[in-house]
Amino acid sequence: MSLRFATRERPSGDAPADLDLLRRTLAARVYDVARETPLEPATLLSARLGDRVLLKREDLQPVFSFKLRGAYNRMAALDAAERANGVIAASAGNHAQGVALAAAKLGIRAVIVMPVTAPRVKVDAVRRFGGEFVEVLLTGDSYSDAQAAAARIEAERGLVFVHPFDDIDVIAGQATVGMELLRQLPAPPEAVFVPVGGGGLLAGIAGYIKALSPQTKVIGVQAADSDAMARSLETGSRVALAEVGLFADGTAVKQVGALTFELCRRHVDAMLRVDGDAICAAIRDVYQETRSVPEPSGALALAGLKQYAATHGLRDATLVAIVSGANMNFERLRFVAERAEAGEQREALFAVTIPEERGSFRRFCDALGRRSITEFNYRIGDARQAHIFVGVQTASRDERAAVVAAFRAQGFAVLDLSDDELAKLHLRHMVGGRSPLAQDERLYRFDFPERPGALPDFLAQLHPDWNISLFHYRNHGADQGRILVGIQAPADEQAALQRFLASLGYPHCDESDNAAYRLLLRS
Template identity: 40%
Template sequence: MTAFMDRAEKAEQALRQLFEPTSLGRNDHLSDRFGADIFLKREDLTPVRSYKLRGAFNAISKVLAGGMADRFVCASAGNHAQGVAYVCRHFGVEGAIFMPVTTPQQKIDKTRKFGGDKVRIELTGDYFDQTLAAAQAHCREIGAHFLSPFDDADVIEGQASVAVEMLAQMETPPDIVVLPVGGGGLSAGVMSYLADAAPGVALRFVEPCGGASLAAALAAGRPVRLPKIDSFVDGAAVAQVGAETFAVLGAADPAHVYAAPEDRICATIIEMLNVEGIVLEPAGALSVDALVDMADDIRGKRVVCVTSGGNFDFERLPEVKERALRYTGLKKYFILRLPQRPGALKEFLSLLGPGDDIARFEYLKKSARNFGSVLIGIETKDADDFPHLFARMDAAGFVYQDITDDEVLAQFLI
């Protein structure tokens, strides 16, 4: 047994102070869909609904055992904050959690609930970099220990407990494990443990298209900072993987790193909610979402997908549903030049099919003569209905512009 294996297994045993192993079970829906045995390792079922509790517990435990500090500081607007808060209350130690001013109230309330009177929440900065700088300055000022969400050897070791549990829950190791990647703490921990405990297990990594920092690091041979990220997948939208995590993940095959489109992730969230009753946050859905990209590779194999978190704010559900409908082609938006004459609107409405539903109708510009510009949203039951609708509109002489995939117009109009 290697030193890392031993430490990871001890971390897994120590975690039993907080919760039992998260469940690992075969998912019939996904298995049937992909012709494989798909298992879900349900990290969305920890007490804080994400795996982040593991790394926070291991890191704080070691700091306390070594007498290095008894006060802790972190910067996070999500799962790391909640994990740190939970562990601080468990050990009865003080924690200061810095969050951006823009953090949704739901996340602030949950963090406060988990931390109780042991945690103080500081809202500062409009952007995370500002929040991080304030947290680190405060940490130095009071002589506390700063808890990184991923770029810390003890955090990585704690996250490896996911793999320890997984192997103990299976009679034989799986063929493939699919892991979400943000800063890389979970994937580095699992990769390190499996390299020693089950070297025959293949790994696949998934990051959001708008935050593909691991792919960028592998291409450059070192961690590099992305100039821009899409923050929709907030639990994994990281501009740069950690130095500690890349020391492990640098050995990954770039061909085994997948990028999941944000709109497709929305469709996966809706599918898992409607079909399986499983609530996943965007980052938590990454491993399931990427199965479609590796369908040929996984057919007939035993695959474990780590669902990393279920802290989904249901106020986001309308946006997620909207993006899912657009991705699947069931909803389109277009700007129609509508003639300003009696009967023109009725003529347009007569072109709609039985499965077409008007979800949005708004005059953008209406003059007293000639034409008016109308924003129209159409939702249908079958994506193949749209080519027929557009053909009927063309034949009737209507002039229109499909803006469904126009990011600039969609941002202002939809």
């Protein structure tokens, strides 16, 4: 999807309010529990973009998120009576961990309400950090649902609400991120990119940086399906979203804060929206630079930075992205790895139709050439035409066009599915099924060393005397590639088929009697 870029004229600043935020930031009590995080160069990405890219590593905090700063600063300011009553917080996870650690550090009882969609790693961490001081309640599907439940409990029990973003002490705590990065640089950066949910981090960083370095652009980045701040700044008033996407769960907020909105309206230069594929690509970028894995919200800022650099033609500019958190569910890595290639437009997906006749499969392989194949799905289903789903590693949209041209030069009909969400999410996994045409089919599983050109080499060796009725391959990044092939050979040709299989030189296993195969794929 195209990424929209929103800018507006900033209203004149409210000097007393800005001065108050600056004073509170300088006096913030964050370093009792938080650490000054490093500002690290992203050397690979810098070389690729032609700019100096720096990562502010808030994922290295004790709770693996910047949220500890604001939560502790707010709770450290409570008076004796408020501490005795205890606190309550609502959070999708990272703020909850900050409140939990602060509660244990300060000896304050805390009730923390989290949506049921919060990643398990975050829920477990809240209980671990808070120990006996914390009670965790799970309710609702989003932060806003959890906030509504927390408001009811706050009134019932007389607890102090520790807001995750719309509180001046919380904002001042988050602003120390901006204070640090300006101190860590010999000269102000051209732009700082900040992930946005409710707006606390963006409001704090923007308020502080604009006071000391007004020429530095402060740019907020949101997931396209959770863009409450972008919409609010575009319309000039706070917008409440009916639904939010949950992939970037740490920033899945339906409505931004009143205070954060006003501060962002005064100080933020622009907002960017990025999609899930761009976020996944940014997660991989952070991993390649640091060998750490940020959560989706933690990679938002870098996704926006890359988009900004690509569209603005910058050269030798100093750009900073806040890596805001690393509380990633391990199971989510499967989706991230799958979509990262699409986020960089390094994988193109095609549906290719070729005639079911001798030689057409060879011409299909010729059209692919020596390109790295990421996926190959085929199931015989038509006596006249074969429909193949194939993924190809590409470097650009121009190369996608070149692949399409190569298929068409062979006379094949081709459909580019690289931007088709249905194909990327579902259809790629549903190619196949039972076929009445798969007579005399034997099923074989092959292993081969995963290296560039390995699959084309395998395809080139397939004997033309037997028909391929099923083919499945997906590059999962492992050392060994795995292929499932259906080969049609009459009973009197089985001995010749076995000699052919032995000549391939690839380890293989006959799966023709596999129960799942017979249940799901055999007619």
